[in-house]
Structures are given as structure tokens and as C-alpha cells.
Amino acid sequence: MTTVKTDAFWMPFTPNRAFKAAPRMVESAEGIYLTEKGGRQVIDATAGLWCSNAGHCRSEIAEAIHQQAQKLDYSSIFNFAHALGFEYAERLVQHTPKGLDKVFFTNSGSEAVESALKIALQYHRARGQAGRTLFIGREKGYHGVNFGGISVGGLPPNFQAFGQPLNVAHLPHTLDIKRNAFSKGLPEHGVELAEELERLVAFHGAEQIAAVIVEPFAGAGGVVLPPKGYLQRLRALCDQHDLLLIFDEVISGWGRTGSAFAAIEFDVIPDMITSAKGINNATVPMGAAFVSNPIYNTIMDAAPEGGVEFYHGYTYSCHPLACAAGMATLDIYEREGLLTRASGEIGHHWEQALHSLADLENVIDVRNYGLVGAIELDAPVHLKGKLGAKANALAWEAGVMTRGIGDAICLSPPLIIEPHEIDTIVDRLRDVIKMCAAV
Numbered sequence: 419m420t421t422v423k424t425d426a427f428w429m430p431f432t433p434n435r436a437f438k439a440a441p442r443m444v445e446s447a448e449g450i451y452l453t454e455k456g457g458r459q460v461i462d463a464t465a466g467l468w469c470s471n472a473g474h475c476r477s478e479i480a481e482a483i484h485q486q487a488q489k490l491d492y493s494s495i496f497n498f499a500h501a502l503g504f505e506y507a508e509r510l511v512q513h514t515p516k517g518l519d520k521v522f523f524t525n526s527g528s529e530a531v532e533s534a535l536k537i538a539l540q541y542h543r544a545r546g547q548a549g550r551t552l553f554i555g556r557e558k559g560y561h562g563v564n565f566g567g568i569s570v571g572g573l574p575p576n577f578q579a580f581g582q583p584l585n586v587a588h589l590p591h592t593l594d595i596k597r598n599a600f601s602k603g604l605p606e607h608g609v610e611l612a613e614e615l616e617r618l619v620a621f622h623g624a625e626q627i628a629a630v631i632v633e634p635f636a637g638a639g640g641v642v643l644p645p646k647g648y649l650q651r652l653r654a655l656c657d658q659h660d661l662l663l664i665f666d667e668v669i670s671g672w673g674r675t676g677s678a679f680a681a682i683e684f685d686v687i688p689d690m691i692t693s694a695k696g697i698n699n700a701t702v703p704m705g706a707a708f709v710s711n712p713i714y715n716t717i718m719d720a721a722p723e724g725g726v727e728f729y730h731g732y733t734y735s736c737h738p739l740a741c742a743a744g745m746a747t748l749d750i751y752e753r754e755g756l757l758t759r760a761s762g763e764i765g766h767h768w769e770q771a772l773h774s775l776a777d778l779e780n781v782i783d784v785r786n787y788g789l790v791g792a793i794e795l796d797a798p799v800h801l802k803g804k805l806g807a808k809a810n811a812l813a814w815e816a817g818v819m820t821r822g823i824g825d826a827i828c829l830s831p832p833l834i835i836e837p838h839e840i841d842t843i844v845d846r847l848r849d850v851i852k853m854c855a856a857v
């Protein structure tokens with residue numbers, strides 16, 4: 419039992435009372451391992467919150483942050499700047515899809531989403547279409563917790579207490595276990611769900627719609643992969659109706675799918691990409707919206723000469739410590755080939771290992787892509803929608819950090835993981851899943 423006082427800290431997205439009655443405390447981390455106070459090691463099979471892509475406590479990143487803190491800890495980023503921010507932006511766009519060459523820095527994924535939504539509105543206004551104010555999100559979508567993000571998001575607990583104050587409509591989600599159970603890679607069925615966009619356009623009118631925002635694969639909604647051809651169809655419909663397409667790649671970016679971005683992996687280029695987390699290995703809060711050149715140029719050209727073009731930004735946008743961490747992270751990604759590693763042998767091993775669990779009676783679906791995956795369990799009636807949380811607790815006891823979502827065990831290990839470590843995760847989860855059958 420921990421001796422730390424737990425009264426003051428109101429924990430986010432956590433059942434505070436239950437947690438404080440039985441806290442799970444992590445004391446240190448290295449590579450893919452977390453260590454508890456007593457020294458017990460747990461495999462971090464979720465890369466923290468889908469973010470420590472290069473593994474924990476990389477010394478190069480720690481050193482870069484340390485050096486930067488002694489050189490320039492902070493300086494205003496409104497009307498002043500530091501060269502590091504420009505250098506970092508130039509390096510980032512070497513990895514973004516061609517044409518998404520402008521970077522608007524934020525401090526989180528939620529802020530990246532808010533920024534992208536505002537950019538979309540301002541873009542339409544700048545080209546004389548200020549009536550385009552409706553955003554189309556998707557059921558099961560997660561776009562952070564700010565008011566724009568929960569409006570376009572599609573996870574009811576996140577908006578039920580607060581409302582969805584933006585003007586929004588939602589596409590249906592694409593999870594179809596009946597037709598797509600045990601898909602390896604992208605599921606075969608469901609491309610027709612993209613046609614729902616056509617219906618929403620007909621209903622609301624294209625002239626009302628600013629943008630469509632989706633995660634290429636839904637993460638916090640339970641690792642829901644896009645059916646084959648689905649994202650291509652969304653892109654085609656957006657082009658047809660002159661709507662912007664925003665990919666929220668806060669999770670799917672930075673190597674998770676086997677390419678730097680899912681947009682590259684799936685060969686569908688949106689008009690904006692939102693990013694955070696793996697952008698600097700989650701070491702210092704940072705996010706970004708990557709924006710197409712036409713959007714940027716339209717907004718610049720419409721503003722009066724010498725005036726502020728976009729009334730938006732954060733005190734900590736482009737924070738020097740976050741940039742230094744980001745530069746060091748890119749060094750590691752590039753040197754170790756991490757941004758494409760998941761598309762090689764390790765991704766294949768991951769797929770085989772996860773699908774080996776399909777023989778368990780209470781496993782009703784295994785889905786995977788790159789180095790992300792989910793194992794869907796058949797929950798007894800009294801635990802429907804809650805078995806993932808139960809499995810999560812059992813997995814922690816078994817020495818694996820997982821993410822329980824609904825009745826699924828979701829996994830997204832650091833991209834440095836080795837085959838034998840994947841095997842250990844799967845061995846431990848086999849026991850956990852058997853225990854879940856008995857709850």
C-alpha cells in the first residue's frame with residue numbers, strides 16, 4: 419500500500435474513489451517497462467497513452483530537455499520567436515504527407531483539434547463562405563476534451579454532461595464485428611458506410627459544412643480500423659462537395675501504422691492533420707496541426723497587410739523544451755527506423771501473436787494493424803461494456819499495462835518492442851482472458 423497522500427489530486431478520466439482505495443503507482447520507466455515502487459516490472463503494452471513510441475526515458479531526449487532548460491527555458495511566442503521552433507517545424511514537415519507543410523503548434527491533442535476546427539472556419543470565411551460552420555464527426559470518435567473536440571467526438575460519456583455546443587452531425591462508426599471478426603489488417607466490409615456522408619450533405623447542404631473530422635482508425639473508441647476503401651471514399655466525397663477533410667492522427671501518427679502517418683499508410687491525404695503524443699515521445703506536452711498550403715495561403719492572403727492573420731494561440735505554443743524534446747525524438751525515429759518499423763517483421767509478429775488468442779472461447783474478435791490491436795471479449799450480461807476495465811485490472815496484476823475500452827483489451831506498445839516481449843504480453847493476456855471468462 420502506498421504511503422502517498424492521495425486526497426488533493428483530482429485525477430482525470432479515473433474513478434477517483436476506487437483508485438484512491440487501491441492506487442496503482444508507477445515509479446519509474448525504461449524502454450517498454452514500467453516499475454512500481456516495490457520494484458515489480460510491468461510491460462507497458464500501451465506506450466503510456468499511445469504516446470511513448472520510442473520507449474521510456476530515452477537518454478538523448480532527457481539530455482536535450484536538460485540542455486535546453488539551461489539555454490532558453492521560455493520566451494514569448496507572440497510577436498517573438500526562437501530559431502529552434504522554426505527548425506523543428508521544418509523537420510516535422512519532412513515527415514508529413516506532401517502538401518501539409520505548415521505547422522501550428524499547440525500543447526496537446528485537444529488543442530490541436532480546437533486549432534484545426536478554428537482554422538477550418540477561418541479558411542471558409544477567408545474565401546467568402548462564412549456560412550460553412552457545420553462539422554461532421556463520427557460515432558466512437560475521440561478528439562480530446564475541449565468543447566470543439568467533444569462536439570465532433572462520438573463517445574457519449576465525454577459529452578453527455580457538457581453538451582456538444584458546436585454545430586455538428588455524425589457519421590456512423592465502422593465497427594462491425596459480425597461481418598469483420600478476426601480481420602488481419604483493414605476489414606473487408608463497410609466501405610458503404612462512407613456514403614452516409616452523402617446523406618448528411620444532402621440533408622444539411624454542402625454550403626453549411628466546414629469540414630469532416632475523423633481518426634483514420636478510432637483509438638479511444640476501441641481500435642476501430644477503417645474498412646478497405648472507406649477513407650478514399652470520404653476523401654472523394656469531400657472533394658466533390660468542397661469540404662475540408664481533417665485526420666486526427668494524435669494516436670495514429672508517428673509510426674503506429676507502419677508509416678509516419680496513417681494518411682501516408684492508407685494513401686489518403688487530408689487537408690489537415692492533428693498530432694500530439696508521439697510527436698516528441700510524450701516527454702513534454704506538445705501538439706500540432708499540420709495544415710495544407712492552400713489553407714494557409716488563403717488565410718494569409720485574406721488578412722490585412724501587417725495584421726494578425728489568425729487570432730489564436732497558446733502561451734506555451736512551441737515551448738522550447740517541447741521542441742528540444744521533439745528534435746531529439748525525431749533523431750531517434752530517423753536513426754532507428756521507428757516510423758516504418760511496424761510495417762515490417764515486427765508488425766507481422768504482432769499480428770500472428772494477437773490472433774493466436776482467437777482459440778479462446780470468450781474472444782469474439784481480434785483486430786490489428788501495424789503495432790496497434792484489440793481483443794474483444796464476450797462479456798456476461800452484468801459486465802457488458804465494462805469487461806475491458808476488469809481485464810485491465812487483471813492484466814496489471816499479471817504484469818501488463820493495457821487499455822480497457824468497453825469489452826476490449828486495447829494494445830499499442832512502444833515501437834521498439836521485440837518479438838519475445840510481444841510473446842510475453844500475449845502469454846500473460848491468455849491467462850487474463852481465461853480469468854475474464856470466469857468473472
Ligand SMILES: Cc1ncc(COP(=O)(O)O)c(C=O)c1O
Nearest residue numbers: 526527528560561562666668669
Ligand atoms: C485521436 C485523439 N485526438 C485527440 C486526443 C486528445 O489529446 P490530449 O489528451 O493530448 O489532449 C486524443 C487523446 O487520446 C486522441 O486519441
